[in-house]
């Protein structure tokens with residue numbers, strides 16, 4: 001590690017911008033808590049901050065470029081005594097090369113090093129302008145009592161970090177390190193505390209949340225943990241994301257069926273409908289294996305909303321492979337999905353594969369997936385018109401005079417409500433009749449008197 005000392009942090013204020021997934025959003029909540037515990041205060045603009053942090057995503061090339069553009073925009077600010085730090089996946093992936101590409105950056109740290117964040121801040125305060133946290137050699141998870149949660153009603157809890165799979169396209173094992181689960185005791189303690197603090201909605205997080213394996217003697221698997229978290233006093237909704245299909249076992253569905261606190265939603269990323277492509281991706285399941293899991297879900301006691309991730313244009317994906325993905329979408333009838341053009345990532349085995357699909361062809365396939373899915377969503381959402389849904393109120397759209405709610409099946413349901421005498425309904429649970437539907441949301445009215 002090089003050391004070059006200039007003046008100390010001008011003020012203990014920081015600004016943080018987060019890119020990417022919910023894991024990153026929640027990591028930022030923990031980073032913010034750690035900074036605040038160390039005497040820093042958060043500000044809303046880069047201008048007002050002494051320390052500027054970017055918590056980054058490198059899952060696709062576009063996400064990675066965003067952070068370098070930001071750093072470029074604020075290059076001149078470094079001369080005014082501001083300190084810049086790059087956290088998260090781009091930091092881990094690019095490492096000390098970031099200092100060459102953006103010399104005004106003073107801190108580069110991946111998520112596996114956040115347990116050392118306090119120590120790294122002390123080094124910055126002491127004037128070190130080349131501080132790094134890049135080791136992936138850890139069996140620790142970033143458990144902290146200092147988390148600063150952004151939402152007063154819904155709370156994220158990371159139960160497992162890193163990933164031990166090696167999907168050919170994916171950079172995560174290189175940026176987030178080996179898989180490590182928290183003890184069930186620490187997860188239960190955090191969830192119990194959240195219940196006591198008035199949180200009612202909990203989301204369990206992990207790159208592969210269902211690969212969870214309690215490292216303590218209790219040895220709980222994911223289904224057991226799910227059932228126990230759902231039983232905590234005060235908790236009305238529990239969700240989880242993301243599940244790997246290989247580790248999605250039947251007891252998870254049975255536990256959900258037995259416990260209405262576990263939301264009516266399962267996100268099960270398929271990536272491709274072609275067994276040949278799934279093999280090339282090293283996904284560890286076939287189309288049939290995946291469809292068996294869909295059958296468990298469709299034959300369950302409750303109706304679950306199903307969502308997925310799809311990658312188009314993986315190296316060697318033929319028109320026939322692509323058709324199989326479209327057929328699978330028709331068969332499953334997903335309630336929603338995220339679709340991505342394959343993006344080659346550093347270090348991954350797919351980045352060395354030949355037989356690339358052209359950018360134009362990837363774009364064409366992406367548009368077909370999006371259009372096909374839009375038609376499915378229009379149909380599925382229309383089926384909900386006339387029914388009653390329980391929503392948790394998330395906020396208000398003043399312009400439309402509507403409240404914004406989320407159903408257990410993870411749909412946005414915007415609704416009107418009789419005069420509430422100016423009550424803020426955020427965080428309340430209400431029954432809403434669905435009156436209209438669109439491709440991405442529902443509209444309704446609540447008759448509940450508050």
Ligand code: SAM
Nearest residue numbers: 169170207208242244269309310340341342343
């Ligand atoms: N662990 C989850 C799983 O196994 O399904 C996925 C987590 S990954 C962070 C989120 C999604 O990003 C993936 O499901 C995949 O669809 C997409 N993704 C990952 N790498 C990609 C790449 N190189 N190009 C395009 N999409 C990618």
Ligand code: SF4
Nearest residue numbers: 163165167170172207
């Ligand atoms: Fe990436 Fe595969 Fe791990 Fe998911 S399971 S995070 S896609 S390597």
